[in-house]
Amino acid sequence: MTEIPKGGYAARLPQNHPVALYPPYRTSVKRSPQAAPLSFPTTISEETGPVFGHDLLGPKDADLLHNFGPQDQSAIGPRIVVHGRVQDQFGRPVVGALLEVWQANAGGRYRHKKEGYLAPLDPNFGGCGRVITGPDGSYEFRTVLPGPYPWPNGPNDWRPSHIHFSIFGAGFAQRLITQMYFEGDPLIWRCPIVGSIQDKAAVERLIAPLDMERTLPMDARAYRFDITLRGRRQTMFENRMEGL
Protein backbone atom coordinates (compact mmCIF):
# COMPACT_ATOMS: atom_id res chain seq x y z
CA MET A 1 0.00 0.00 0.00
CA THR A 2 1.38 3.38 -1.03
CA GLU A 3 2.22 5.67 1.88
CA ILE A 4 -0.07 8.73 1.92
CA PRO A 5 1.84 11.88 2.87
CA LYS A 6 0.71 14.04 5.78
CA GLY A 7 0.77 17.47 4.11
CA GLY A 8 -2.32 19.48 3.22
CA TYR A 9 -4.51 18.72 0.24
CA ALA A 10 -3.44 20.46 -2.95
CA ALA A 11 -5.81 23.28 -3.84
CA ARG A 12 -8.68 22.42 -6.15
CA LEU A 13 -8.18 23.72 -9.72
CA PRO A 14 -11.32 25.46 -10.99
CA GLN A 15 -10.65 24.54 -14.62
CA ASN A 16 -11.22 20.87 -13.76
CA HIS A 17 -14.78 21.63 -12.66
CA PRO A 18 -18.02 23.10 -13.98
CA VAL A 19 -18.71 26.79 -13.44
CA ALA A 20 -21.28 27.48 -10.71
CA LEU A 21 -23.40 29.82 -12.84
CA TYR A 22 -24.23 28.35 -16.25
CA PRO A 23 -27.47 29.92 -17.53
CA PRO A 24 -28.22 27.17 -20.09
CA TYR A 25 -28.64 24.96 -16.99
CA ARG A 26 -31.48 27.08 -15.68
CA THR A 27 -31.60 25.92 -12.08
CA SER A 28 -28.00 27.06 -11.61
CA VAL A 29 -29.04 30.70 -12.05
CA LYS A 30 -30.56 31.10 -8.59
CA ARG A 31 -28.53 28.41 -6.85
CA SER A 32 -24.99 29.56 -7.66
CA PRO A 33 -23.06 31.59 -5.06
CA GLN A 34 -21.94 34.98 -6.37
CA ALA A 35 -19.20 35.96 -3.91
CA ALA A 36 -15.63 34.70 -4.12
CA PRO A 37 -15.10 31.66 -1.90
CA LEU A 38 -12.88 31.88 1.18
CA SER A 39 -9.58 30.08 0.69
CA PHE A 40 -7.40 28.62 3.41
CA PRO A 41 -5.03 25.66 3.67
CA THR A 42 -6.69 22.41 4.64
CA THR A 43 -6.75 21.63 8.36
CA ILE A 44 -7.54 18.52 10.36
CA SER A 45 -11.23 19.31 9.67
CA GLU A 46 -10.80 18.75 5.93
CA GLU A 47 -7.98 16.18 6.08
CA THR A 48 -10.07 13.72 8.06
CA GLY A 49 -13.38 12.30 6.93
CA PRO A 50 -15.77 9.46 7.58
CA VAL A 51 -14.27 6.08 6.77
CA PHE A 52 -16.51 3.15 5.90
CA GLY A 53 -15.53 -0.46 6.28
CA HIS A 54 -16.50 -3.44 4.18
CA ASP A 55 -18.85 -4.51 6.99
CA LEU A 56 -21.14 -1.72 5.77
CA LEU A 57 -21.81 -3.62 2.58
CA GLY A 58 -24.47 -6.20 1.96
CA PRO A 59 -23.79 -9.09 -0.46
CA LYS A 60 -25.80 -7.50 -3.30
CA ASP A 61 -24.86 -3.85 -2.79
CA ALA A 62 -22.67 -3.85 -5.91
CA ASP A 63 -25.21 -5.74 -8.01
CA LEU A 64 -27.96 -3.39 -9.15
CA LEU A 65 -29.25 -6.15 -11.40
CA HIS A 66 -30.41 -8.09 -8.35
CA ASN A 67 -30.39 -5.89 -5.22
CA PHE A 68 -34.02 -4.75 -5.41
CA GLY A 69 -36.29 -7.28 -7.12
CA PRO A 70 -37.55 -10.60 -5.83
CA GLN A 71 -35.05 -13.43 -5.45
CA ASP A 72 -33.30 -14.29 -8.73
CA GLN A 73 -35.23 -11.73 -10.80
CA SER A 74 -32.87 -9.60 -12.90
CA ALA A 75 -33.49 -5.97 -13.82
CA ILE A 76 -34.67 -5.40 -17.38
CA GLY A 77 -32.25 -3.95 -19.94
CA PRO A 78 -28.74 -4.25 -21.35
CA ARG A 79 -26.52 -5.79 -18.69
CA ILE A 80 -23.23 -4.02 -17.99
CA VAL A 81 -20.25 -4.13 -15.66
CA VAL A 82 -18.83 -0.76 -14.59
CA HIS A 83 -15.33 -0.88 -13.19
CA GLY A 84 -12.30 1.32 -12.71
CA ARG A 85 -9.76 2.65 -10.28
CA VAL A 86 -9.92 5.52 -7.83
CA GLN A 87 -6.62 7.35 -7.51
CA ASP A 88 -5.51 10.70 -6.15
CA GLN A 89 -4.06 13.46 -8.30
CA PHE A 90 -0.55 12.13 -7.69
CA GLY A 91 -1.49 8.68 -8.95
CA ARG A 92 -1.73 6.92 -5.58
CA PRO A 93 -4.62 4.47 -5.27
CA VAL A 94 -7.40 5.61 -2.94
CA VAL A 95 -7.97 2.52 -0.82
CA GLY A 96 -11.27 2.03 0.98
CA ALA A 97 -13.14 4.77 -0.90
CA LEU A 98 -16.92 4.41 -0.68
CA LEU A 99 -18.69 4.85 -4.02
CA GLU A 100 -22.46 5.24 -3.99
CA VAL A 101 -24.14 5.09 -7.39
CA TRP A 102 -27.66 5.83 -8.62
CA GLN A 103 -29.28 5.86 -12.00
CA ALA A 104 -32.44 5.63 -14.10
CA ASN A 105 -33.60 2.23 -15.33
CA ALA A 106 -33.08 1.05 -18.91
CA GLY A 107 -36.09 3.08 -20.04
CA GLY A 108 -34.77 6.30 -18.50
CA ARG A 109 -37.10 6.27 -15.49
CA TYR A 110 -36.04 6.93 -11.89
CA ARG A 111 -37.75 5.30 -8.94
CA HIS A 112 -38.64 8.65 -7.31
CA LYS A 113 -41.92 10.26 -6.37
CA LYS A 114 -40.99 13.55 -8.07
CA GLU A 115 -40.22 11.81 -11.37
CA GLY A 116 -42.92 12.24 -14.00
CA TYR A 117 -41.45 10.64 -17.13
CA LEU A 118 -43.96 8.32 -18.78
CA ALA A 119 -41.45 5.49 -19.26
CA PRO A 120 -42.41 2.65 -16.89
CA LEU A 121 -40.75 1.57 -13.67
CA ASP A 122 -38.99 -1.77 -13.69
CA PRO A 123 -40.26 -3.86 -10.74
CA ASN A 124 -36.81 -5.46 -10.50
CA PHE A 125 -34.77 -2.27 -10.44
CA GLY A 126 -34.28 0.09 -7.48
CA GLY A 127 -31.51 2.17 -9.00
CA CYS A 128 -28.93 2.42 -6.20
CA GLY A 129 -25.80 0.53 -5.26
CA ARG A 130 -22.48 0.96 -3.50
CA VAL A 131 -18.99 -0.47 -3.43
CA ILE A 132 -15.71 0.13 -1.57
CA THR A 133 -12.38 0.24 -3.40
CA GLY A 134 -9.84 -2.51 -2.81
CA PRO A 135 -6.12 -2.30 -1.95
CA ASP A 136 -5.29 -1.13 -5.50
CA GLY A 137 -8.10 1.45 -5.59
CA SER A 138 -10.20 -0.67 -7.95
CA TYR A 139 -13.95 -1.13 -7.85
CA GLU A 140 -16.61 -2.93 -9.87
CA PHE A 141 -20.39 -3.15 -9.94
CA ARG A 142 -23.07 -4.63 -12.19
CA THR A 143 -26.14 -2.85 -13.46
CA VAL A 144 -28.21 -2.12 -16.55
CA LEU A 145 -27.35 0.53 -19.12
CA PRO A 146 -29.49 3.51 -18.04
CA GLY A 147 -31.71 5.08 -20.66
CA PRO A 148 -31.61 8.76 -21.66
CA TYR A 149 -34.51 10.84 -20.36
CA PRO A 150 -36.16 14.20 -21.04
CA TRP A 151 -36.04 16.85 -18.33
CA PRO A 152 -37.63 20.23 -17.76
CA ASN A 153 -34.99 22.82 -18.64
CA GLY A 154 -35.08 24.07 -22.23
CA PRO A 155 -38.03 23.14 -24.43
CA ASN A 156 -36.53 19.79 -25.46
CA ASP A 157 -33.57 18.75 -23.31
CA TRP A 158 -32.54 15.11 -22.90
CA ARG A 159 -29.98 13.82 -20.46
CA PRO A 160 -27.44 11.47 -22.00
CA SER A 161 -27.30 8.01 -20.42
CA HIS A 162 -25.44 8.46 -17.14
CA ILE A 163 -24.72 7.00 -13.73
CA HIS A 164 -24.39 9.32 -10.71
CA PHE A 165 -21.42 8.69 -8.39
CA SER A 166 -20.90 9.96 -4.84
CA ILE A 167 -17.34 9.39 -3.64
CA PHE A 168 -15.81 9.48 -0.15
CA GLY A 169 -12.02 9.41 -0.11
CA ALA A 170 -9.97 9.59 3.09
CA GLY A 171 -10.58 13.30 3.73
CA PHE A 172 -13.67 15.49 3.63
CA ALA A 173 -11.69 17.73 1.22
CA GLN A 174 -11.93 14.92 -1.35
CA ARG A 175 -15.71 14.70 -1.23
CA LEU A 176 -17.09 14.56 -4.77
CA ILE A 177 -20.31 13.91 -6.63
CA THR A 178 -20.14 13.41 -10.38
CA GLN A 179 -21.75 11.62 -13.31
CA MET A 180 -20.35 9.00 -15.65
CA TYR A 181 -21.35 9.03 -19.32
CA PHE A 182 -21.07 6.34 -22.01
CA GLU A 183 -18.79 6.37 -25.02
CA GLY A 184 -20.51 7.26 -28.27
CA ASP A 185 -23.65 8.87 -26.83
CA PRO A 186 -24.62 11.80 -29.12
CA LEU A 187 -26.56 13.48 -26.29
CA ILE A 188 -23.41 14.16 -24.22
CA TRP A 189 -22.34 17.23 -26.19
CA ARG A 190 -25.87 18.65 -26.27
CA CYS A 191 -26.42 18.48 -22.51
CA PRO A 192 -26.39 21.78 -20.53
CA ILE A 193 -25.32 19.97 -17.37
CA VAL A 194 -22.29 18.55 -19.18
CA GLY A 195 -21.80 21.99 -20.80
CA SER A 196 -21.30 23.59 -17.38
CA ILE A 197 -17.81 22.06 -17.61
CA GLN A 198 -15.93 24.42 -19.93
CA ASP A 199 -12.87 22.24 -20.52
CA LYS A 200 -13.45 19.60 -23.20
CA ALA A 201 -10.78 17.30 -21.77
CA ALA A 202 -12.48 17.40 -18.36
CA VAL A 203 -15.72 16.28 -20.01
CA GLU A 204 -13.95 13.52 -21.90
CA ARG A 205 -12.65 12.13 -18.61
CA LEU A 206 -16.28 11.58 -17.56
CA ILE A 207 -16.98 9.43 -20.61
CA ALA A 208 -16.43 5.73 -19.94
CA PRO A 209 -15.15 3.73 -22.90
CA LEU A 210 -16.43 0.29 -23.74
CA ASP A 211 -13.95 -2.23 -22.33
CA MET A 212 -14.17 -5.45 -24.32
CA GLU A 213 -11.42 -7.05 -22.21
CA ARG A 214 -13.66 -7.04 -19.15
CA THR A 215 -16.82 -8.04 -20.98
CA LEU A 216 -18.46 -11.16 -19.57
CA PRO A 217 -19.13 -13.30 -22.66
CA MET A 218 -22.82 -14.15 -23.14
CA ASP A 219 -23.65 -12.00 -20.10
CA ALA A 220 -22.64 -8.33 -19.89
CA ARG A 221 -20.62 -5.66 -21.65
CA ALA A 222 -18.11 -3.65 -19.59
CA TYR A 223 -17.35 0.06 -19.28
CA ARG A 224 -14.31 1.53 -17.56
CA PHE A 225 -14.52 4.69 -15.45
CA ASP A 226 -11.41 5.85 -13.61
CA ILE A 227 -11.80 8.53 -10.96
CA THR A 228 -9.21 10.99 -9.67
CA LEU A 229 -9.61 12.71 -6.30
CA ARG A 230 -7.53 15.48 -4.75
CA GLY A 231 -4.27 14.41 -3.13
CA ARG A 232 -2.13 15.40 -0.16
CA ARG A 233 1.24 17.04 -0.58
CA GLN A 234 4.42 16.02 1.18
CA THR A 235 4.88 18.10 4.32
CA MET A 236 8.45 18.76 3.15
CA PHE A 237 7.19 20.28 -0.07
CA GLU A 238 4.77 22.55 1.77
CA ASN A 239 7.45 23.76 4.14
CA ARG A 240 9.67 24.56 1.21
CA MET A 241 6.87 26.49 -0.46
CA GLU A 242 6.30 28.50 2.70
CA GLY A 243 10.01 29.25 2.96
CA LEU A 244 10.24 30.68 -0.57
Place this chain on the structure above:
Amino acid sequence: MTDHPETASQTAGPYVHIGCTPNFAGIHGVYPEDLGARMITGDATGERITLIGQIFDGTGTPLRDAMIEAWQADANGLYAGQEGADPHFSGFGRCPCDAEDGSFRFETIKPGTVAWPSGGTQAPHVNLWIVARGINLGLHTRAYFADAPQNDSDPVLGRIEHSVRAKTLLAQAEGSGVYRFDIHLQGPDETIFFDV
Protein backbone atom coordinates in the same frame (compact mmCIF):
# COMPACT_ATOMS: atom_id res chain seq x y z
CA MET B 1 5.05 11.84 -9.76
CA THR B 2 2.78 12.85 -12.59
CA ASP B 3 -0.22 14.99 -11.78
CA HIS B 4 -3.60 13.67 -12.81
CA PRO B 5 -6.44 16.18 -13.08
CA GLU B 6 -9.20 15.79 -10.52
CA THR B 7 -12.39 14.25 -11.94
CA ALA B 8 -14.93 16.96 -12.72
CA SER B 9 -17.90 17.43 -10.43
CA GLN B 10 -21.43 17.25 -11.77
CA THR B 11 -24.63 18.25 -10.04
CA ALA B 12 -26.16 15.72 -7.65
CA GLY B 13 -29.41 16.34 -9.52
CA PRO B 14 -32.98 15.98 -8.28
CA TYR B 15 -32.69 12.26 -7.49
CA VAL B 16 -29.67 12.31 -5.17
CA HIS B 17 -31.84 10.65 -2.52
CA ILE B 18 -32.07 7.45 -4.54
CA GLY B 19 -28.33 6.93 -4.23
CA CYS B 20 -27.52 8.57 -0.90
CA THR B 21 -30.62 8.09 1.25
CA PRO B 22 -32.67 5.41 -0.51
CA ASN B 23 -34.82 4.62 2.54
CA PHE B 24 -35.81 8.30 2.71
CA ALA B 25 -36.63 8.06 -1.02
CA GLY B 26 -38.95 5.12 -0.36
CA ILE B 27 -36.55 2.49 -1.72
CA HIS B 28 -36.57 -0.09 1.03
CA GLY B 29 -34.80 -3.39 1.39
CA VAL B 30 -31.56 -2.44 -0.34
CA TYR B 31 -29.70 -0.93 2.65
CA PRO B 32 -30.84 -1.52 6.25
CA GLU B 33 -30.33 2.15 7.14
CA ASP B 34 -29.43 5.36 5.30
CA LEU B 35 -25.78 6.36 5.68
CA GLY B 36 -25.18 9.11 8.24
CA ALA B 37 -28.65 8.79 9.78
CA ARG B 38 -27.16 8.77 13.30
CA MET B 39 -24.12 10.70 14.50
CA ILE B 40 -24.45 9.62 18.14
CA THR B 41 -24.04 5.86 18.13
CA GLY B 42 -23.83 5.17 21.86
CA ASP B 43 -23.13 6.90 25.14
CA ALA B 44 -21.23 9.80 23.60
CA THR B 45 -19.45 12.34 25.79
CA GLY B 46 -20.48 15.97 25.61
CA GLU B 47 -23.39 18.36 25.34
CA ARG B 48 -26.26 17.11 23.19
CA ILE B 49 -27.29 19.70 20.62
CA THR B 50 -29.57 19.88 17.60
CA LEU B 51 -28.35 21.74 14.52
CA ILE B 52 -31.21 22.84 12.29
CA GLY B 53 -31.60 25.11 9.29
CA GLN B 54 -32.82 25.65 5.77
CA ILE B 55 -30.99 26.34 2.52
CA PHE B 56 -32.36 29.28 0.52
CA ASP B 57 -31.88 30.07 -3.17
CA GLY B 58 -31.48 33.56 -4.65
CA THR B 59 -35.24 34.14 -4.58
CA GLY B 60 -35.46 33.31 -0.86
CA THR B 61 -37.14 29.98 -1.52
CA PRO B 62 -35.94 27.03 0.56
CA LEU B 63 -34.42 24.14 -1.39
CA ARG B 64 -36.55 21.06 -0.91
CA ASP B 65 -34.34 18.70 -2.89
CA ALA B 66 -30.92 19.40 -1.35
CA MET B 67 -28.75 17.06 0.68
CA ILE B 68 -26.42 18.30 3.39
CA GLU B 69 -23.60 16.44 5.12
CA ALA B 70 -21.97 17.26 8.45
CA TRP B 71 -18.49 16.26 9.58
CA GLN B 72 -17.31 17.34 13.00
CA ALA B 73 -15.03 16.60 15.92
CA ASP B 74 -16.18 15.03 19.16
CA ALA B 75 -16.53 16.90 22.46
CA ASN B 76 -12.77 16.73 22.97
CA GLY B 77 -11.98 18.10 19.53
CA LEU B 78 -10.99 14.77 17.98
CA TYR B 79 -12.30 13.46 14.69
CA ALA B 80 -13.40 9.84 14.29
CA GLY B 81 -10.33 7.89 13.25
CA GLN B 82 -7.97 10.02 15.36
CA GLU B 83 -6.41 8.32 18.35
CA GLY B 84 -8.58 8.73 21.44
CA ALA B 85 -11.68 9.84 19.56
CA ASP B 86 -15.04 9.06 21.16
CA PRO B 87 -16.06 5.55 19.98
CA HIS B 88 -19.73 6.43 20.48
CA PHE B 89 -19.71 9.35 18.06
CA SER B 90 -19.36 8.94 14.28
CA GLY B 91 -18.84 12.62 13.52
CA PHE B 92 -20.63 12.14 10.21
CA GLY B 93 -24.22 13.05 9.48
CA ARG B 94 -26.17 13.18 6.26
CA CYS B 95 -29.58 14.79 5.96
CA PRO B 96 -31.94 15.03 3.01
CA CYS B 97 -33.78 18.33 3.31
CA ASP B 98 -37.47 18.05 4.09
CA ALA B 99 -39.61 17.68 0.98
CA GLU B 100 -42.14 20.23 2.30
CA ASP B 101 -40.24 23.04 4.05
CA GLY B 102 -36.63 22.20 3.12
CA SER B 103 -35.45 21.97 6.72
CA PHE B 104 -32.48 19.88 7.81
CA ARG B 105 -31.66 18.58 11.27
CA PHE B 106 -28.66 16.93 12.91
CA GLU B 107 -28.89 15.41 16.39
CA THR B 108 -25.30 15.71 17.53
CA ILE B 109 -22.98 16.91 20.27
CA LYS B 110 -21.19 20.22 20.66
CA PRO B 111 -17.72 19.77 19.15
CA GLY B 112 -14.58 20.80 21.02
CA THR B 113 -11.85 23.09 19.69
CA VAL B 114 -9.63 21.44 17.11
CA ALA B 115 -6.01 21.94 16.17
CA TRP B 116 -4.82 24.49 13.60
CA PRO B 117 -1.92 23.19 11.46
CA SER B 118 0.69 25.75 12.53
CA GLY B 119 -0.24 25.64 16.23
CA GLY B 120 -3.15 27.12 18.14
CA THR B 121 -6.75 26.00 17.79
CA GLN B 122 -9.87 26.51 15.76
CA ALA B 123 -13.14 27.41 17.47
CA PRO B 124 -15.77 24.63 17.68
CA HIS B 125 -17.39 24.12 14.29
CA VAL B 126 -19.33 21.68 12.17
CA ASN B 127 -18.07 21.24 8.61
CA LEU B 128 -20.92 21.19 6.13
CA TRP B 129 -21.16 20.10 2.50
CA ILE B 130 -24.18 20.94 0.37
CA VAL B 131 -25.29 19.38 -2.91
CA ALA B 132 -28.48 19.77 -4.95
CA ARG B 133 -29.93 20.13 -8.39
CA GLY B 134 -28.50 23.37 -9.84
CA ILE B 135 -25.35 23.21 -7.68
CA ASN B 136 -22.57 22.12 -10.03
CA LEU B 137 -19.84 21.67 -7.41
CA GLY B 138 -20.63 20.70 -3.81
CA LEU B 139 -20.38 23.67 -1.43
CA HIS B 140 -18.18 23.55 1.67
CA THR B 141 -18.91 25.79 4.62
CA ARG B 142 -18.80 25.66 8.44
CA ALA B 143 -21.28 26.31 11.21
CA TYR B 144 -19.60 27.98 14.19
CA PHE B 145 -21.53 28.67 17.39
CA ALA B 146 -22.47 32.33 17.89
CA ASP B 147 -22.15 32.02 21.67
CA ALA B 148 -18.65 30.44 21.65
CA PRO B 149 -15.93 32.69 23.15
CA GLN B 150 -13.27 30.94 21.00
CA ASN B 151 -14.67 32.54 17.81
CA ASP B 152 -12.68 35.73 18.42
CA SER B 153 -9.39 33.93 17.89
CA ASP B 154 -10.45 31.50 15.17
CA PRO B 155 -8.00 31.62 12.25
CA VAL B 156 -10.65 30.96 9.58
CA LEU B 157 -13.10 33.57 10.86
CA GLY B 158 -10.13 35.92 11.13
CA ARG B 159 -9.45 35.48 7.43
CA ILE B 160 -12.79 36.86 6.26
CA GLU B 161 -12.24 39.96 4.13
CA HIS B 162 -15.66 41.52 4.66
CA SER B 163 -16.23 41.11 8.38
CA VAL B 164 -19.91 41.95 7.94
CA ARG B 165 -20.26 38.52 6.30
CA ALA B 166 -18.76 36.60 9.25
CA LYS B 167 -22.19 36.25 10.82
CA THR B 168 -23.22 33.96 7.95
CA LEU B 169 -20.99 31.31 9.57
CA LEU B 170 -22.57 31.59 13.02
CA ALA B 171 -25.27 29.22 14.18
CA GLN B 172 -27.63 31.04 16.56
CA ALA B 173 -28.78 29.49 19.82
CA GLU B 174 -32.55 29.04 20.02
CA GLY B 175 -32.59 27.52 23.52
CA SER B 176 -32.78 23.91 24.75
CA GLY B 177 -29.59 23.03 22.88
CA VAL B 178 -31.02 23.96 19.48
CA TYR B 179 -28.85 25.96 17.09
CA ARG B 180 -30.15 27.38 13.82
CA PHE B 181 -27.85 27.68 10.82
CA ASP B 182 -29.61 28.97 7.72
CA ILE B 183 -27.69 28.88 4.47
CA HIS B 184 -28.18 31.40 1.67
CA LEU B 185 -26.83 30.48 -1.75
CA GLN B 186 -27.19 34.06 -3.02
CA GLY B 187 -28.37 37.51 -2.00
CA PRO B 188 -27.37 40.03 0.68
CA ASP B 189 -27.00 37.29 3.28
CA GLU B 190 -25.05 34.92 1.00
CA THR B 191 -23.23 32.37 3.16
CA ILE B 192 -19.46 32.26 2.96
CA PHE B 193 -18.46 29.12 1.08
CA PHE B 194 -14.95 27.71 1.15
CA ASP B 195 -12.39 26.85 -1.44
CA VAL B 196 -10.48 24.51 0.81
